[in-house]
Amino acid sequence: MRKLSILGSTGSIGKQTLEVARKAPSDFTVEALTCGSDIDTLYEQIVEFRPKVCSVVNEKKAMELADRLKSAGIGTEVLTGSEGNITVATLDCIDTVVGAIVGFAGLEPVYHGILSGKDIALANKETLVAGGDIIMPLIREKGVMMLPIDSEHSAIWQCLKGEKSEDLDRILITASGGPFRGMSREELENVTLENALHHPTWNMGGKITIDSATMMNKGLEIIEAHHLYGISCSKIDVVVHPQSVIHSMIRLKDGSVLAQMGKPSMVLPIEVALYYPERGPSILKEFDPFEAATSKLTFEPCDTEVFRLVKLAYETGDKGGLYPTVMNAANESAVNAYLAGKIKFLDIEKTVFETVESMDPVISKMDLTIETIEQTDKDARIHADELINGKISK
Ligand code: NAD
Numbered sequence: 001m002r003k004l005s006i007l008g009s010t011g012s013i014g015k016q017t018l019e020v021a022r023k024a025p026s027d028f029t030v031e032a033l034t035c036g037s038d039i040d041t042l043y044e045q046i047v048e049f050r051p052k053v054c055s056v057v058n059e060k061k062a063m064e065l066a067d068r069l070k071s072a073g074i075g076t077e078v079l080t081g082s083e084g085n086i087t088v089a090t091l092d093c094i095d096t097v098v099g100a101i102v103g104f105a106g107l108e109p110v111y112h113g114i115l116s117g118k119d120i121a122l123a124n125k126e127t128l129v130a131g132g133d134i135i136m137p138l139i140r141e142k143g144v145m146m147l148p149i150d151s152e153h154s155a156i157w158q159c160l161k162g163e164k165s166e167d168l169d170r171i172l173i174t175a176s177g178g179p180f181r182g183m184s185r186e187e188l189e190n191v192t193l194e195n196a197l198h199h200p201t202w203n204m205g206g207k208i209t210i211d212s213a214t215m216m217n218k219g220l221e222i223i224e225a226h227h228l229y230g231i232s233c234s235k236i237d238v239v240v241h242p243q244s245v246i247h248s249m250i251r252l253k254d255g256s257v258l259a260q261m262g263k264p265s266m267v268l269p270i271e272v273a274l275y276y277p278e279r280g281p282s283i284l285k286e287f288d289p290f291e292a293a294t295s296k297l298t299f300e301p302c303d304t305e306v307f308r309l310v311k312l313a314y315e316t317g318d319k320g321g322l323y324p325t326v327m328n329a330a331n332e333s334a335v336n337a338y339l340a341g342k343i344k345f346l347d348i349e350k351t352v353f354e355t356v357e358s359m360d361p362v363i364s365k366m367d368l369t370i371e372t373i374e375q376t377d378k379d380a381r382i383h384a385d386e387l388i389n390g391k392i393s394k
């Protein structure tokens, strides 16, 4: 039985994690839940799962929730702030932290969870992009497990089972291509937020949906795979596969290619992570190859001249150090500004490129520690916000 603390339980991954836990109450206990500010959803989850502890980042909302729980006679303890997330990730009564917070905010509690000996089931790819060089050695040092939830990484992980790491030649990471697949730069100038939020195959939170439209999601996933599987970014190819049936492939040194297939749903990758090394029950309607084949399975290269953030991810991923940290932070700032209607679609890319370029002289000389990662994240956001509030809108 896994004893779970679910960070970001009110989001898309958080809710699907609870769907897995709901189906198998004898396999999981839900000991702690957290969110940013959506206390209505969190309250319902608490009523159903009765965790010992919960945490809400927003202090006012945390107090409101505590009042509601008290009135209902529910004894769940309510914590707040970033310290609340850390406490929840390090509780004695848990053995597994599900990292389903969006963005860099997910790194700190995951880092502390590892320090206190918890296994990590990770959806929050930004943790590995910004801090993979610290997180993965710590995972090994503490002898805990890093269980990937991101669907491509789950697919790669499943394909790698039983293979020797030296036999891995390349990773072929699949991408749906997002809503703007096949568009030219000129066409991207005029896309709307509504178009960008309409993903063709996956239903996800706002930030990752925009990352899928810019293809930065694939850029982040290349760096995520590099850290998880110890392979250089230049050995990871992006394969655009609009049907999202194959979730990724590996090529072995003898040329054999292994793929993992399934429906475009995160329930299965979450289940694979949480049951590892066992296999759980079938929760989704079974994958039917005949149904999947009604639309042909197709494969295309990714046009990195159009979706330039993918190229930048290869570059920053290869450089390592604090380069991916800066790229990730600038992207988060730009995506937030885009979701708030402050900038245009291609301004996301412009903000990220300009932030990485202008912080280059500083970060190239800095050592990589958890402190420099946190400071660099802050500095890059300030830089990106200045660009957003000034230069770009002019
Ligand atoms: P979401 O926006 O739906 O949910 C995010 C969750 O994090 C919410 O519970 C929210 O309250 C919480 N949160 C937001 N800011 C926070 C903060 N500062 N501190 C603490 N909690 C905070 O996002 P999502 O789509 O579920 O994605 C979560 C993570 O999983 C992302 O890193 C994403 O890239 C990754 N992921 C998502 C999917 C998917 O299908 N949704 C697939 C693969 C990977």
Ligand code: MG
Binding pocket: 150, 151, 152, 221
């Ligand atoms: Mg993914």
